[in-house]
Amino acid sequence: MPPGWPGYYKDSLNCEWVIEAKPGHSIKITFDRFQTEVNYDTLEVRDGPASSSPLIGEYHGTQAPQFLLSTGNSLRLLFTTDSSRASVGFLIRYESVTLESDSCLDPGIPVNGRRHGSSFGIRSTVTFSCDPGYTLSDDEPLVCERSHQWNRALPSCDALCGGYIHGKSGTVLSPGFPDFYPNSLNCTWTIEVSHGKGVQMMFHTFHLESSHDYLLVTEDGSFSEPVARLTGSVLPHSIKAGLFGNFTAQLRFISDFSISYEGFNITFSEYDLEPCDDPGVPAFSRRIGFRFGVGDALTFSCFPGYRLEGATKLTCLGGGRRVWSAPLPRCVGCQPLALLLRLEGRLLSAVKLRGWRTVEHNKFKHIY
Structure with a gap:
């Protein structure tokens, strides 16, 4: 536990603990409580006694695993804090454990994640997945080796700054959610749904620094005239983006250099867009294409002896507009x-x- 427990820890700390067990034993540490200033007050855990020992993980906010195991008989913990905004800190229990002759110890489960596989015997493998909106830091399976150790560290599930999301539904989280988001962010997410569909966004959590941190939503890739510009702590109504026929919406999150909050938790799903009306067929021409949904295209060509005036290709645009990308062309006789x-x-x-x-x-x- 840090200085000041169970009250708030102090500012500007640099505290180091080295835990050692008997040779042939491992160390298991269990997090009973963990809460620090997100992004700034950090607990570093290394698999060994030195500052150069392999890094197991760096933890801040509330995102610490249930427990951690050393591969050898020692662990090094380093807790550093900045000069402002303290919190309650952490309560960690440690114990010396011995490894069974035919298995590895329970590797644990990532915060905001799930484990697949319950056998920890030699050569057994376990894999992990994350809750919606989180990304697995390492998707390689863990393998229990003959040394009774797992071949790699437990992965983490992280809410990242931006990314590409493809699917009929999904989740977008502010970086670090549910902890406070970092300062000085510029994150862009692209959401792509099925052909002919739009994106409907539902807000479950929304708290940004008013007028300084904001979320932009656009449907054509341009943020100069967004569909919505959101800030503050009022939960927005659902937003539909009708996507100009490319079936993608973009979100951009900007935070300044000070003050952060919980951020946002947004789920999205696709919805049907209204099709365009049949534009018809110009006289003395042929049309290729018979679908009029958003994103569908029609091409036109003229009979011999006529030339085309106008666009050869029309695309049905979305966004509730239900209009074609250009007027219907016409065929004019060469004679x-x-x-x-x-x-x-x-x-x-x-x-x-x-x-x-x-x-x-x-x-x-x-x-x-």
Whole structure:
């Protein structure tokens, strides 16, 4: 326990503990209580007695594992604090444990995670996964080796700063959630859902420093005119982003250099977007494509003797607009009269109109 327990610990601490057991034994430490200033007051645990021993983990806020095990007979703990905002600290129990001849000790379970596999015998493997919104620091399985030690340290489940999320539903958390988020962040998440769908976001927790830390939501990749700009501690209503046919929404979180809070917990799900109306088919043209959902495209081409004026491709846009990306094109005849006959090597109009003139060229008569 740090100086001052069970009250708040002091500022500017640099406390070191080295725990040793008999040779052939390991050390197990159990966290009964853990609460420090997030990002700034940190407990460092190393697998050995020295500052150069392998790092097991660095812990702050409330995100400490249930217990940790050494691979040898010693552990080194270092607790450092900054010059402001103390908390209650931690209460850690330690004990010397011996390894069974045919198994490894329980490796534990990551905070905000789950373990898969309950056999700890030699050559057994266990894997881990995280709760929604968290990312596993190392997805390689743990293997119990002949030395009765696991081949790697217990992974952690972290709420990261930004990322790419693809799926029909999911969770976005502020970095470090449920602890206070760090200062000076610039995080961007991209959410992609199924073709023809939009993204609906629901807010379960929301607390940012008002007017200084904010969350932007956009649907076209541009944050200059976002769908929403959120700050403060009022829980926002649900937000729908209708995605311009690319089925992605973006969130950007900005925090300044001071004062942080719990941040946000957002879940999203996809929803059906309204399709566009049938734009029709221009005269003297053919259309490829028969679907009018958001993101669907139609292409147009003209019959021989006509040229296309306008866009050759139209895409149905979303966002509740239900409009096509461009007006319907039209096909304009290359000649004033569409019906042409080939007679004696000459192109002649089917009828002759007063005031038109003709030009002889290479045995063809062009009428215009």
